[in-house]
Amino acid sequence: MSTALVKITRTETYRTVSDALWQNNPISKQVLGICSSLAVTVQMNTAIVMALALTAVVACSNLIISLMRKMIPRNIRIIVEVAVIATLVIIADEVLKAFMYNISKQLSVFVGLIITNCIVMGRAETFAMSNPPLKSFVDGMANGIGYGSILVGVSFFRELLGSGKILGFPVVPQALYDMGYMDMGLMLLAPGAFIVIGLFVWLEHAILNR
Amino acid sequence: MENLISIFVDSVFVGNILLAYFLGMCSFLAVSKNLQTSLGLGIAVVFVLTITTPVNWLIYRYLLAPGALAWAGLPDVDLSFLKLILFIAIIAGIVQMVEMVIDRYSQALYNALGVFLPLITVNCAVLGVSLFMVERSYTFAETVVYGVGSGIGWLLAIVSMATIKIKLRYADVPEGLQGFGINMITTGLMAMAFMLFSGITL
Numbered sequence: 001m002s003t004a005l006v007k008i009t010r011t012e013t014y015r016t017v018s019d020a021l022w023q024n025n026p027i028s029k030q031v032l033g034i035c036s037s038l039a040v041t042v043q044m045n046t047a048i049v050m051a052l053a054l055t056a057v058v059a060c061s062n063l064i065i066s067l068m069r070k071m072i073p074r075n076i077r078i079i080v081e082v083a084v085i086a087t088l089v090i091i092a093d094e095v096l097k098a099f100m101y102n103i104s105k106q107l108s109v110f111v112g113l114i115i116t117n118c119i120v121m122g123r124a125e126t127f128a129m130s131n132p133p134l135k136s137f138v139d140g141m142a143n144g145i146g147y148g149s150i151l152v153g154v155s156f157f158r159e160l161l162g163s164g165k166i167l168g169f170p171v172v173p174q175a176l177y178d179m180g181y182m183d184m185g186l187m188l189l190a191p192g193a194f195i196v197i198g199l200f201v202w203l204e205h206a207i208l209n210r
Numbered sequence: 211m212e213n214l215i216s217i218f219v220d221s222v223f224v225g226n227i228l229l230a231y232f233l234g235m236c237s238f239l240a241v242s243k244n245l246q247t248s249l250g251l252g253i254a255v256v257f258v259l260t261i262t263t264p265v266n267w268l269i270y271r272y273l274l275a276p277g278a279l280a281w282a283g284l285p286d287v288d289l290s291f292l293k294l295i296l297f298i299a300i301i302a303g304i305v306q307m308v309e310m311v312i313d314r315y316s317q318a319l320y321n322a323l324g325v326f327l328p329l330i331t332v333n334c335a336v337l338g339v340s341l342f343m344v345e346r347s348y349t350f351a352e353t354v355v356y357g358v359g360s361g362i363g364w365l366l367a368i369v370s371m372a373t374i375k376i377k378l379r380y381a382d383v384p385e386g387l388q389g390f391g392i393n394m395i396t397t398g399l400m401a402m403a404f405m406l407f408s409g410i411t412l
Binding site for chain 1 (some may be wrong): 229230233234235236239240257291292293294295299302328332333334337338341342345357383384385387390391392393394395397399401402405
């Protein structure tokens with residue numbers, strides 16, 4: 001069992017994933033892609049859907065751009081990248097509208113804003129343009145998961161403290177409310193997101209540096 | 211008229227594109243280290259938003275919206291799903307054109323804004339404003355006011371952040387919180403201050 005674990009931890013795929021999750025997390029370490037990430041963190045279910053949509057887009061765009069990397073002329077590569085990403089985002093948007101209409105209404109413009117999310121462009125430009133398809137796909141996947149981990153983490157605290165629920169189910173017992181406990185309205189507003197993510201990064205730094 | 215004023219006040223303060231909708235964070239965090247550059251980028255964003263938002267409105271209204279192609283004899287066509295790719299293409303095109311025009315006619319302005327213009331294409335705020343304008347189905351006049359107001363709101367936010375960062379250099383911030391962490395918390399406090407304007411009703 002333990003040898004199997006060692007084997008897994010030594011593979012390149014594992015290292016890519018753990019690197020994107022911890023040492024080089026796109027949000028907390030490289031400060032990329034916060035634009036679209038905070039607005040959808042009021043509830044956990046929107047955050048999870050957003051994380052999945054972004055992971056799918058980064059992974060696929062990395063795969064496609066990596067497949068085409070030898071055909072793309074150097075000086076128009078940005079336009080090609082944007083066109084690929086925008087097409088994938090339109091597909092993601094239409095899929096969400098077809099199968100999860102309510103959540104896509106809540107996410108409103110933020111799915112569309114994946115196009116300008118720096119993570120997607122950044123990975124396409126720095127990784128997919130110079131690496132083989134499979135490796136790029138895994139890298140895109142890993143970065144999407146790294147992004148999603150922060151998103152889901154922040155939304156967990158915002159939903160728990162802000163409305164006393166997790167994934168829409170009330171978790172704070174009624175007895176606590178009777179004793180005078182109140183939900184923290186600030187968490188539901190924009191400032192709550194900024195402050196939670198600031199504290200989150202502090203926690204991560206403290207754990208990593210120890 | 212009152213409607214327009216209230217859209218303007220809302221987009222500058224309460225519904226600030228950066229502090230309430232988190233758009234344009236990447237360049238906000240990267241550029242606000244220096245007051246002079248953040249002022250330059252802020253003005254460039256106002257400039258670009260003022261042009262791109264109305265243009266995107268026209269494109270959406272006369273080409274993409276459901277039934278918009280009635281003038282071409284195709285009243286049943288709905289191309290609104292193409293808005294993402296068309297908007298980003300138009301923004302990129304306009305930014306490029308603005309850059310060339312400024313370069314040709316005003317060297318001083320080009321030197322001041324030139325470096326920031328390419329950055330604006332990938333600024334989420336610019337695409338975000340165009341998408342919000344579709345989502346809220348504004349009229350043309352409302353769109354113009356909303357575009358200008360959002361730009362000014364973004365300018366206000368980045369310039370105040372740059373000045374706060376100058377003060378922060380002398381502050382004793384706990385080690386793990388330095389850099390990104392304290393920036394986010396400061397932005398959070400700033401967002402709280404901006405929300406106080408929500409009491410204003412016009």
